[in-house]
Amino acid sequence: MNDEQILEIINTRFAGRVRDVSHPHARRIFFAADPKDLPAVIAGLKEAVPGMWYIATISGVDLGETFEIVYHFGHDNGAVNIKTRVPKAAPHIESITSIIPGAVLYERELQDMFGMTIERIPDPRPLITPEDWPAGNFPLRKDWTFERVPEVIPGGKK
Protein backbone atom coordinates (compact mmCIF):
# COMPACT_ATOMS: atom_id res chain seq x y z
CA MET A 1 0.00 0.00 0.00
CA ASN A 2 1.63 3.25 -1.08
CA ASP A 3 1.71 6.67 0.56
CA GLU A 4 -1.19 8.11 -1.45
CA GLN A 5 -3.51 5.26 -0.53
CA ILE A 6 -2.64 5.57 3.16
CA LEU A 7 -3.07 9.36 3.07
CA GLU A 8 -6.48 8.87 1.50
CA ILE A 9 -7.49 6.43 4.25
CA ILE A 10 -6.31 8.86 6.93
CA ASN A 11 -8.11 11.82 5.36
CA THR A 12 -11.39 10.05 4.66
CA ARG A 13 -11.86 7.49 7.41
CA PHE A 14 -10.57 9.59 10.27
CA ALA A 15 -11.71 13.05 9.11
CA GLY A 16 -12.28 15.30 12.11
CA ARG A 17 -10.19 13.13 14.40
CA VAL A 18 -6.83 13.78 12.78
CA ARG A 19 -5.08 17.04 11.91
CA ASP A 20 -1.76 18.33 10.53
CA VAL A 21 -1.46 15.48 8.06
CA SER A 22 1.90 15.89 6.34
CA HIS A 23 4.01 13.92 3.94
CA PRO A 24 7.48 15.53 4.14
CA HIS A 25 9.48 12.71 2.56
CA ALA A 26 8.75 9.64 0.53
CA ARG A 27 7.40 6.81 2.73
CA ARG A 28 7.07 9.08 5.79
CA ILE A 29 3.61 10.22 6.90
CA PHE A 30 3.04 12.36 9.98
CA PHE A 31 -0.25 13.35 11.56
CA ALA A 32 -1.58 14.40 14.93
CA ALA A 33 -4.54 13.15 16.95
CA ASP A 34 -6.01 13.88 20.38
CA PRO A 35 -5.14 11.42 23.16
CA LYS A 36 -8.80 10.40 23.51
CA ASP A 37 -9.08 9.49 19.80
CA LEU A 38 -5.70 7.79 19.63
CA PRO A 39 -6.62 4.14 20.40
CA ALA A 40 -9.50 4.24 17.93
CA VAL A 41 -7.32 5.79 15.21
CA ILE A 42 -4.52 3.27 15.73
CA ALA A 43 -6.93 0.32 15.77
CA GLY A 44 -8.65 1.65 12.63
CA LEU A 45 -5.37 2.16 10.79
CA LYS A 46 -4.10 -1.26 11.79
CA GLU A 47 -7.20 -2.73 10.21
CA ALA A 48 -7.12 -0.51 7.13
CA VAL A 49 -3.42 -0.87 6.31
CA PRO A 50 -2.95 -4.58 5.81
CA GLY A 51 0.34 -6.44 5.95
CA MET A 52 3.01 -5.98 8.47
CA TRP A 53 1.63 -3.19 10.57
CA TYR A 54 3.75 -2.92 13.70
CA ILE A 55 5.08 -0.43 16.20
CA ALA A 56 8.71 0.55 15.71
CA THR A 57 8.99 2.69 18.82
CA ILE A 58 7.39 5.49 20.81
CA SER A 59 9.33 8.73 21.24
CA GLY A 60 8.59 11.23 23.96
CA VAL A 61 9.57 14.86 23.50
CA ASP A 62 9.53 17.45 26.27
CA LEU A 63 8.13 20.70 24.83
CA GLY A 64 8.11 22.68 28.04
CA GLU A 65 4.46 22.83 29.10
CA THR A 66 3.42 19.72 27.21
CA PHE A 67 4.80 16.36 26.26
CA GLU A 68 4.66 15.28 22.67
CA ILE A 69 4.42 11.55 22.13
CA VAL A 70 5.26 10.22 18.68
CA TYR A 71 4.15 6.70 17.82
CA HIS A 72 6.27 5.34 14.99
CA PHE A 73 4.58 2.58 13.02
CA GLY A 74 6.14 0.56 10.29
CA HIS A 75 4.26 -1.12 7.47
CA ASP A 76 5.36 -2.95 4.35
CA ASN A 77 6.00 0.27 2.45
CA GLY A 78 7.25 2.95 4.83
CA ALA A 79 6.43 4.46 8.18
CA VAL A 80 3.43 6.28 9.68
CA ASN A 81 4.07 8.55 12.65
CA ILE A 82 1.22 9.63 14.92
CA LYS A 83 1.71 12.54 17.29
CA THR A 84 -0.28 13.41 20.32
CA ARG A 85 0.17 15.90 23.13
CA VAL A 86 -0.52 15.65 26.84
CA PRO A 87 -0.10 18.42 29.43
CA LYS A 88 2.97 18.08 31.61
CA ALA A 89 0.87 18.73 34.72
CA ALA A 90 -1.29 15.64 34.11
CA PRO A 91 0.55 13.36 31.69
CA HIS A 92 -1.97 10.55 31.35
CA ILE A 93 -2.39 8.49 28.23
CA GLU A 94 -4.19 5.30 27.37
CA SER A 95 -2.10 2.20 26.73
CA ILE A 96 -2.22 0.81 23.20
CA THR A 97 -1.07 -2.67 24.22
CA SER A 98 -4.59 -4.06 23.73
CA ILE A 99 -4.21 -3.20 20.03
CA ILE A 100 -0.47 -3.83 19.63
CA PRO A 101 0.97 -6.06 22.41
CA GLY A 102 4.55 -5.31 21.36
CA ALA A 103 4.23 -1.70 22.54
CA VAL A 104 4.59 -2.54 26.23
CA LEU A 105 8.35 -1.96 26.50
CA TYR A 106 8.15 1.47 24.88
CA GLU A 107 5.29 2.51 27.13
CA ARG A 108 7.23 1.41 30.19
CA GLU A 109 10.18 3.43 28.90
CA LEU A 110 7.92 6.52 28.66
CA GLN A 111 6.89 6.02 32.29
CA ASP A 112 10.51 5.74 33.41
CA MET A 113 12.00 8.52 31.38
CA PHE A 114 9.23 11.15 31.33
CA GLY A 115 7.08 10.25 34.31
CA MET A 116 3.96 9.74 32.22
CA THR A 117 1.18 7.57 33.49
CA ILE A 118 0.06 4.95 31.02
CA GLU A 119 -3.49 3.88 31.84
CA ARG A 120 -4.29 0.17 31.72
CA ILE A 121 -0.72 -0.90 30.94
CA PRO A 122 -0.39 -4.66 31.61
CA ASP A 123 3.01 -4.32 33.28
CA PRO A 124 3.60 -0.97 35.00
CA ARG A 125 6.93 -1.81 36.70
CA PRO A 126 9.99 0.30 35.90
CA LEU A 127 11.87 -0.98 32.87
CA ILE A 128 15.21 0.80 32.92
CA THR A 129 15.52 2.66 36.20
CA PRO A 130 16.66 0.56 39.18
CA GLU A 131 14.47 -0.29 42.17
CA ASP A 132 16.16 2.31 44.39
CA TRP A 133 15.79 5.13 41.84
CA PRO A 134 14.59 8.21 43.73
CA ALA A 135 10.94 9.03 43.07
CA GLY A 136 10.14 12.03 40.91
CA ASN A 137 13.35 11.85 38.85
CA PHE A 138 12.58 11.61 35.17
CA PRO A 139 15.82 11.90 33.20
CA LEU A 140 14.56 12.91 29.78
CA ARG A 141 12.56 15.89 31.01
CA LYS A 142 14.36 19.03 29.92
CA ASP A 143 14.46 20.47 33.44
CA TRP A 144 16.18 17.40 34.87
CA THR A 145 19.92 17.63 35.23
CA PHE A 146 22.25 15.10 36.64
CA GLU A 147 24.34 15.95 39.62
CA ARG A 148 26.91 13.47 40.65
CA VAL A 149 26.66 12.56 44.31
CA PRO A 150 29.92 13.60 45.99
CA GLU A 151 32.03 10.60 46.79
CA VAL A 152 32.52 10.01 50.49
CA ILE A 153 35.49 7.88 51.40
CA PRO A 154 35.23 6.45 54.90
CA GLY A 155 38.14 7.74 56.94
CA GLY A 156 38.82 10.60 54.53
CA LYS A 157 40.97 10.81 51.42
CA LYS A 158 44.70 10.38 51.97
Add this chain to the structure above:
Amino acid sequence: MKFQIPIGPQHPALKEPISLRMTVEGEVIRDVDIRLGYNHRGLEKLAEQRNWTQNIYLTERICGICSHSHTTCYVQGVEKLMEIEPPRRGVYIRYLVSELERIHSHLLWLGIAGHEAGFDSFFMYTWRDREVVMDLLEMISGNRVHYAMNTIGGVRRDVDTALIQKILDGIKILRERSEFYFKIGANEPTFVGRLAGVGYLSKENALALCAVGPTARASGVARDVRKNDPHAFYDEMPFDLITADSCDVLGRTVVRIKELMESYKICEHLLKTLPSGDIAVKAPKKAKPNEFVSRYEAPRGENIHYIKSNGTDKPERLKVRAPTLANYPATIEMLRNGFIADIPLIFAAIDPCICCAERTVELVNARSGEESVVRFSDLRTLAAKRASNRTAKGNVPWPL
Protein backbone atom coordinates in the same frame (compact mmCIF):
# COMPACT_ATOMS: atom_id res chain seq x y z
CA MET B 1 5.34 -26.82 42.38
CA LYS B 2 6.79 -23.72 40.77
CA PHE B 3 10.25 -22.34 41.32
CA GLN B 4 11.84 -19.11 40.26
CA ILE B 5 15.39 -19.17 39.04
CA PRO B 6 17.29 -16.01 38.31
CA ILE B 7 19.66 -15.91 35.36
CA GLY B 8 21.87 -12.88 35.27
CA PRO B 9 22.65 -10.01 35.47
CA GLN B 10 25.99 -11.81 35.69
CA HIS B 11 25.86 -15.32 34.32
CA PRO B 12 28.21 -17.50 32.27
CA ALA B 13 25.60 -17.94 29.55
CA LEU B 14 25.25 -14.20 29.01
CA LYS B 15 27.97 -12.02 27.63
CA GLU B 16 26.33 -8.82 28.73
CA PRO B 17 24.33 -7.92 31.82
CA ILE B 18 20.63 -8.65 31.69
CA SER B 19 18.42 -10.33 34.22
CA LEU B 20 16.06 -13.12 33.19
CA ARG B 21 13.81 -14.51 35.89
CA MET B 22 12.41 -17.89 34.95
CA THR B 23 9.45 -19.51 36.64
CA VAL B 24 9.98 -23.21 36.14
CA GLU B 25 7.98 -26.35 36.73
CA GLY B 26 10.57 -29.08 36.80
CA GLU B 27 12.60 -28.55 33.63
CA VAL B 28 9.94 -26.57 31.80
CA ILE B 29 9.88 -22.78 31.74
CA ARG B 30 6.39 -21.47 32.46
CA ASP B 31 7.01 -17.76 32.62
CA VAL B 32 9.84 -15.34 31.97
CA ASP B 33 10.47 -11.90 33.27
CA ILE B 34 13.15 -9.70 31.73
CA ARG B 35 14.71 -6.92 33.75
CA LEU B 36 16.78 -4.34 31.90
CA GLY B 37 18.78 -1.34 32.96
CA TYR B 38 22.08 -2.81 34.10
CA ASN B 39 23.81 -1.15 31.18
CA HIS B 40 21.90 2.11 30.89
CA ARG B 41 23.98 5.25 30.86
CA GLY B 42 21.64 7.85 29.48
CA LEU B 43 22.84 8.37 25.96
CA GLU B 44 19.70 10.13 24.76
CA LYS B 45 20.11 12.80 27.42
CA LEU B 46 23.78 13.17 26.57
CA ALA B 47 23.01 13.61 22.86
CA GLU B 48 20.94 16.71 23.62
CA GLN B 49 24.02 18.42 25.02
CA ARG B 50 26.33 17.72 22.09
CA ASN B 51 26.45 19.14 18.62
CA TRP B 52 25.62 17.29 15.42
CA THR B 53 29.21 16.25 14.72
CA GLN B 54 30.00 15.15 18.26
CA ASN B 55 26.91 12.98 18.23
CA ILE B 56 28.32 10.88 15.37
CA TYR B 57 30.99 9.66 17.76
CA LEU B 58 28.44 9.20 20.52
CA THR B 59 26.11 7.09 18.37
CA GLU B 60 29.09 5.08 17.14
CA ARG B 61 29.64 3.98 20.72
CA ILE B 62 26.08 2.76 21.28
CA CYS B 63 27.22 -0.68 20.23
CA GLY B 64 30.49 -2.50 19.72
CA ILE B 65 29.25 -4.79 16.96
CA CYS B 66 26.86 -2.74 14.88
CA SER B 67 28.64 0.58 15.47
CA HIS B 68 28.35 1.56 11.81
CA SER B 69 24.60 0.87 11.82
CA HIS B 70 23.92 3.47 14.46
CA THR B 71 26.04 6.18 12.87
CA THR B 72 24.59 5.48 9.44
CA CYS B 73 21.07 5.70 10.79
CA TYR B 74 21.91 8.94 12.59
CA VAL B 75 23.89 10.51 9.74
CA GLN B 76 21.36 9.75 7.02
CA GLY B 77 18.73 11.44 9.19
CA VAL B 78 20.86 14.50 9.91
CA GLU B 79 21.65 14.85 6.21
CA LYS B 80 17.93 15.05 5.53
CA LEU B 81 17.50 17.66 8.28
CA MET B 82 20.39 19.75 6.93
CA GLU B 83 19.04 19.28 3.39
CA ILE B 84 22.34 18.10 1.95
CA GLU B 85 22.88 15.28 -0.49
CA PRO B 86 26.04 13.19 0.00
CA PRO B 87 27.98 12.34 -3.20
CA ARG B 88 27.14 9.01 -4.74
CA ARG B 89 30.62 7.57 -4.21
CA GLY B 90 30.43 8.44 -0.53
CA VAL B 91 27.06 6.73 -0.20
CA TYR B 92 28.37 3.61 -1.94
CA ILE B 93 31.33 3.37 0.41
CA ARG B 94 29.06 3.98 3.41
CA TYR B 95 26.79 1.07 2.51
CA LEU B 96 29.73 -1.10 1.49
CA VAL B 97 30.93 -0.84 5.09
CA SER B 98 27.34 -1.52 6.22
CA GLU B 99 27.20 -4.78 4.31
CA LEU B 100 30.68 -5.83 5.47
CA GLU B 101 29.51 -5.14 9.00
CA ARG B 102 26.46 -7.32 8.44
CA ILE B 103 28.76 -10.09 7.22
CA HIS B 104 30.99 -9.87 10.28
CA SER B 105 28.01 -9.72 12.64
CA HIS B 106 26.29 -12.73 11.07
CA LEU B 107 29.53 -14.75 11.10
CA LEU B 108 29.98 -13.84 14.75
CA TRP B 109 26.45 -14.98 15.46
CA LEU B 110 26.95 -18.26 13.60
CA GLY B 111 29.96 -18.96 15.80
CA ILE B 112 27.97 -18.23 18.94
CA ALA B 113 25.13 -20.47 17.76
CA GLY B 114 27.65 -23.26 17.18
CA HIS B 115 29.17 -22.68 20.59
CA GLU B 116 25.83 -22.64 22.44
CA ALA B 117 24.78 -25.79 20.60
CA GLY B 118 27.97 -27.51 21.73
CA PHE B 119 29.49 -27.56 18.24
CA ASP B 120 32.72 -25.78 19.01
CA SER B 121 34.58 -26.60 15.81
CA PHE B 122 31.87 -24.72 13.92
CA PHE B 123 32.47 -21.78 16.25
CA MET B 124 36.22 -21.86 15.57
CA TYR B 125 35.77 -22.16 11.79
CA THR B 126 33.35 -19.24 11.53
CA TRP B 127 35.40 -17.01 13.77
CA ARG B 128 38.55 -17.78 11.81
CA ASP B 129 36.75 -16.72 8.62
CA ARG B 130 35.33 -13.69 10.35
CA GLU B 131 38.92 -12.44 10.56
CA VAL B 132 38.88 -12.09 6.76
CA VAL B 133 36.10 -9.53 6.90
CA MET B 134 37.53 -7.88 10.01
CA ASP B 135 40.81 -7.39 8.14
CA LEU B 136 38.93 -5.90 5.19
CA LEU B 137 37.16 -3.48 7.50
CA GLU B 138 40.47 -2.55 9.06
CA MET B 139 41.99 -1.94 5.64
CA ILE B 140 39.08 0.30 4.65
CA SER B 141 38.68 2.28 7.84
CA GLY B 142 41.78 1.71 9.93
CA ASN B 143 39.76 0.17 12.75
CA ARG B 144 38.36 -3.25 13.52
CA VAL B 145 35.36 -2.20 15.57
CA HIS B 146 34.59 1.51 15.61
CA TYR B 147 35.16 2.30 11.95
CA ALA B 148 34.50 6.04 12.23
CA MET B 149 33.69 6.09 8.51
CA ASN B 150 30.62 8.28 8.58
CA THR B 151 30.53 12.00 8.61
CA ILE B 152 27.62 14.30 7.93
CA GLY B 153 27.64 14.64 4.15
CA GLY B 154 29.51 11.48 3.22
CA VAL B 155 32.31 9.25 4.46
CA ARG B 156 35.77 10.02 5.77
CA ARG B 157 37.94 7.59 3.80
CA ASP B 158 38.12 6.57 0.18
CA VAL B 159 38.94 3.17 -1.30
CA ASP B 160 41.46 2.73 -4.11
CA THR B 161 41.72 0.11 -6.88
CA ALA B 162 44.14 -2.14 -4.97
CA LEU B 163 41.82 -2.20 -1.97
CA ILE B 164 38.78 -2.93 -4.15
CA GLN B 165 40.60 -5.98 -5.53
CA LYS B 166 41.46 -7.13 -2.01
CA ILE B 167 37.82 -6.81 -0.90
CA LEU B 168 36.65 -8.78 -3.94
CA ASP B 169 39.21 -11.51 -3.21
CA GLY B 170 38.13 -11.63 0.44
CA ILE B 171 34.47 -11.92 -0.52
CA LYS B 172 35.30 -14.80 -2.87
CA ILE B 173 36.87 -16.75 0.00
CA LEU B 174 34.00 -15.92 2.34
CA ARG B 175 31.41 -17.03 -0.19
CA GLU B 176 33.03 -20.43 -0.56
CA ARG B 177 33.22 -20.83 3.20
CA SER B 178 29.61 -19.73 3.70
CA GLU B 179 28.41 -22.33 1.20
CA PHE B 180 30.19 -24.91 3.33
CA TYR B 181 28.50 -23.56 6.47
CA PHE B 182 25.15 -23.71 4.77
CA LYS B 183 25.77 -27.36 3.98
CA ILE B 184 26.64 -28.02 7.63
CA GLY B 185 23.85 -25.87 9.03
CA ALA B 186 21.20 -27.60 6.94
CA ASN B 187 22.54 -31.17 6.87
CA GLU B 188 24.74 -32.01 9.86
CA PRO B 189 22.38 -34.26 11.89
CA THR B 190 23.64 -33.38 15.38
CA PHE B 191 23.54 -29.64 14.70
CA VAL B 192 20.12 -29.78 13.07
CA GLY B 193 18.84 -32.05 15.85
CA ARG B 194 19.94 -29.55 18.48
CA LEU B 195 18.45 -26.49 16.76
CA ALA B 196 15.25 -27.75 15.14
CA GLY B 197 12.06 -27.04 17.07
CA VAL B 198 13.85 -25.01 19.76
CA GLY B 199 12.52 -21.54 20.57
CA TYR B 200 9.31 -21.68 18.58
CA LEU B 201 7.84 -18.31 17.60
CA SER B 202 4.73 -18.50 15.44
CA LYS B 203 4.14 -16.01 12.65
CA GLU B 204 1.11 -14.58 14.49
CA ASN B 205 3.19 -13.94 17.59
CA ALA B 206 6.07 -12.48 15.62
CA LEU B 207 3.61 -10.01 14.07
CA ALA B 208 1.76 -9.18 17.28
CA LEU B 209 4.92 -8.75 19.36
CA CYS B 210 6.57 -6.59 16.67
CA ALA B 211 9.69 -8.74 16.23
CA VAL B 212 12.28 -7.44 13.76
CA GLY B 213 15.22 -8.65 11.73
CA PRO B 214 16.24 -12.29 11.26
CA THR B 215 14.07 -13.25 14.27
CA ALA B 216 10.96 -12.08 12.44
CA ARG B 217 12.14 -13.30 9.05
CA ALA B 218 12.73 -16.83 10.39
CA SER B 219 9.05 -16.86 11.40
CA GLY B 220 7.97 -16.11 7.85
CA VAL B 221 7.48 -12.34 8.28
CA ALA B 222 8.95 -10.56 5.26
CA ARG B 223 10.17 -7.57 7.24
CA ASP B 224 13.36 -5.87 6.09
CA VAL B 225 13.82 -2.10 5.96
CA ARG B 226 16.09 -2.51 2.93
CA LYS B 227 13.06 -3.80 0.99
CA ASN B 228 10.09 -2.21 2.79
CA ASP B 229 11.56 1.26 3.14
CA PRO B 230 14.71 1.32 1.01
CA HIS B 231 17.14 3.87 2.39
CA ALA B 232 19.68 5.32 -0.06
CA PHE B 233 20.01 3.09 -3.15
CA TYR B 234 18.76 -0.25 -1.81
CA ASP B 235 15.81 -0.15 -4.23
CA GLU B 236 18.26 -0.60 -7.14
CA MET B 237 20.36 -3.32 -5.50
CA PRO B 238 20.05 -6.91 -6.69
CA PHE B 239 19.25 -8.89 -3.55
CA ASP B 240 16.49 -11.07 -2.19
CA LEU B 241 14.62 -10.89 1.07
CA ILE B 242 15.31 -14.12 2.93
CA THR B 243 12.62 -15.75 5.03
CA ALA B 244 12.14 -19.18 6.58
CA ASP B 245 9.01 -20.91 7.79
CA SER B 246 10.42 -23.20 10.46
CA CYS B 247 9.97 -20.52 13.18
CA ASP B 248 12.78 -21.99 15.32
CA VAL B 249 16.49 -21.52 15.98
CA LEU B 250 17.35 -23.60 12.91
CA GLY B 251 15.33 -21.18 10.79
CA ARG B 252 17.19 -18.23 12.30
CA THR B 253 20.49 -19.92 11.43
CA VAL B 254 19.45 -20.62 7.86
CA VAL B 255 18.16 -17.07 7.38
CA ARG B 256 21.46 -15.61 8.57
CA ILE B 257 23.61 -17.85 6.35
CA LYS B 258 21.46 -17.04 3.32
CA GLU B 259 21.65 -13.34 4.18
CA LEU B 260 25.43 -13.62 4.09
CA MET B 261 25.14 -14.69 0.46
CA GLU B 262 22.92 -11.70 -0.30
CA SER B 263 25.39 -9.35 1.38
CA TYR B 264 28.23 -10.73 -0.75
CA LYS B 265 26.11 -10.04 -3.81
CA ILE B 266 25.47 -6.44 -2.69
CA CYS B 267 29.15 -5.83 -1.88
CA GLU B 268 30.27 -7.10 -5.28
CA HIS B 269 27.66 -5.03 -7.05
CA LEU B 270 28.68 -1.92 -5.09
CA LEU B 271 32.37 -2.38 -5.89
CA LYS B 272 31.76 -3.11 -9.56
CA THR B 273 29.57 -0.05 -10.05
CA LEU B 274 31.43 2.31 -7.71
CA PRO B 275 31.04 5.81 -9.19
CA SER B 276 33.95 8.23 -9.26
CA GLY B 277 33.95 11.64 -7.64
CA ASP B 278 34.02 13.13 -4.17
CA ILE B 279 33.31 11.16 -1.05
CA ALA B 280 31.85 13.94 1.07
CA VAL B 281 30.30 17.39 0.89
CA LYS B 282 30.62 20.15 3.42
CA ALA B 283 27.87 20.12 5.99
CA PRO B 284 26.42 23.19 7.71
CA LYS B 285 26.84 23.57 11.46
CA LYS B 286 23.15 24.03 12.19
CA ALA B 287 19.92 22.42 11.10
CA LYS B 288 16.55 24.13 10.66
CA PRO B 289 13.76 23.16 13.10
CA ASN B 290 12.44 19.94 11.65
CA GLU B 291 12.18 16.26 12.39
CA PHE B 292 13.07 13.04 10.64
CA VAL B 293 12.47 9.37 11.24
CA SER B 294 15.53 7.49 10.07
CA ARG B 295 15.26 3.75 9.60
CA TYR B 296 18.06 1.35 8.83
CA GLU B 297 18.34 -2.42 8.61
CA ALA B 298 21.07 -3.32 11.10
CA PRO B 299 22.35 -6.92 11.23
CA ARG B 300 19.89 -7.63 14.07
CA GLY B 301 16.89 -5.90 12.57
CA GLU B 302 15.36 -2.50 12.17
CA ASN B 303 17.19 0.35 13.79
CA ILE B 304 15.19 3.56 14.13
CA HIS B 305 16.34 7.02 15.12
CA TYR B 306 13.87 9.86 15.63
CA ILE B 307 15.81 13.10 15.26
CA LYS B 308 14.30 16.49 16.02
CA SER B 309 16.23 19.69 15.39
CA ASN B 310 15.50 23.13 16.80
CA GLY B 311 17.60 25.47 14.67
CA THR B 312 20.75 25.23 16.78
CA ASP B 313 23.82 23.05 16.40
CA LYS B 314 22.44 20.52 18.89
CA PRO B 315 19.53 18.11 18.48
CA GLU B 316 16.35 18.81 20.41
CA ARG B 317 15.74 15.12 20.77
CA LEU B 318 17.46 11.98 19.57
CA LYS B 319 15.50 8.82 20.20
CA VAL B 320 17.27 5.56 19.48
CA ARG B 321 15.52 2.21 19.26
CA ALA B 322 17.92 -0.65 18.69
CA PRO B 323 16.62 -3.93 17.25
CA THR B 324 17.33 -6.05 20.33
CA LEU B 325 14.81 -4.11 22.42
CA ALA B 326 12.10 -4.84 19.88
CA ASN B 327 12.87 -8.57 20.08
CA TYR B 328 12.52 -8.94 23.85
CA PRO B 329 8.74 -9.50 23.94
CA ALA B 330 9.21 -12.19 21.28
CA THR B 331 12.04 -13.78 23.29
CA ILE B 332 9.75 -14.20 26.29
CA GLU B 333 7.33 -16.02 24.01
CA MET B 334 10.11 -18.24 22.62
CA LEU B 335 11.38 -19.22 26.06
CA ARG B 336 7.93 -20.05 27.39
CA ASN B 337 7.32 -23.83 27.54
CA GLY B 338 10.92 -24.49 26.56
CA PHE B 339 13.55 -26.23 28.63
CA ILE B 340 16.11 -24.69 30.96
CA ALA B 341 18.90 -26.20 28.89
CA ASP B 342 17.69 -24.27 25.84
CA ILE B 343 17.87 -20.83 27.47
CA PRO B 344 21.35 -19.88 26.17
CA LEU B 345 20.53 -21.12 22.69
CA ILE B 346 17.18 -19.33 22.45
CA PHE B 347 18.48 -16.15 23.98
CA ALA B 348 21.56 -16.16 21.74
CA ALA B 349 19.34 -16.77 18.70
CA ILE B 350 17.92 -13.24 18.75
CA ASP B 351 21.57 -12.09 18.62
CA PRO B 352 21.06 -9.91 21.67
CA CYS B 353 23.09 -6.78 21.99
CA ILE B 354 22.28 -5.48 25.39
CA CYS B 355 24.39 -2.38 25.27
CA CYS B 356 22.56 -1.47 22.05
CA ALA B 357 19.19 -1.97 23.62
CA GLU B 358 20.08 0.18 26.57
CA ARG B 359 21.92 2.84 24.59
CA THR B 360 25.01 3.06 26.70
CA VAL B 361 28.33 4.58 26.11
CA GLU B 362 30.74 1.69 26.18
CA LEU B 363 34.26 2.68 27.03
CA VAL B 364 36.87 -0.01 26.91
CA ASN B 365 39.96 0.53 29.03
CA ALA B 366 43.34 0.58 27.42
CA ARG B 367 45.42 -2.52 28.02
CA SER B 368 47.73 -0.84 30.49
CA GLY B 369 44.92 0.93 32.30
CA GLU B 370 47.10 3.99 32.60
CA GLU B 371 45.44 7.35 32.36
CA SER B 372 47.03 10.20 30.54
CA VAL B 373 45.90 13.67 29.65
CA VAL B 374 46.63 14.76 26.10
CA ARG B 375 45.99 18.28 24.92
CA PHE B 376 43.74 18.66 21.91
CA SER B 377 46.46 20.43 19.91
CA ASP B 378 48.87 17.55 20.57
CA LEU B 379 46.27 15.11 19.32
CA ARG B 380 45.88 17.12 16.14
CA THR B 381 49.65 17.16 15.55
CA LEU B 382 49.77 13.41 16.09
CA ALA B 383 46.91 12.90 13.65
CA ALA B 384 48.61 15.04 11.02
CA LYS B 385 51.87 13.14 11.47
CA ARG B 386 50.10 9.81 11.15
CA ALA B 387 48.23 10.91 8.02
CA SER B 388 51.44 12.03 6.30
CA ASN B 389 53.02 8.62 6.90
CA ARG B 390 50.07 6.70 5.54
CA THR B 391 50.92 4.51 2.55
CA ALA B 392 47.52 4.39 0.86
CA LYS B 393 46.52 8.01 0.48
CA GLY B 394 42.92 8.93 -0.20
CA ASN B 395 42.65 10.60 -3.60
CA VAL B 396 40.18 13.20 -2.38
CA PRO B 397 41.10 16.14 -0.16
CA TRP B 398 39.37 16.14 3.18
CA PRO B 399 36.59 18.65 2.59
CA LEU B 400 35.60 19.67 6.10
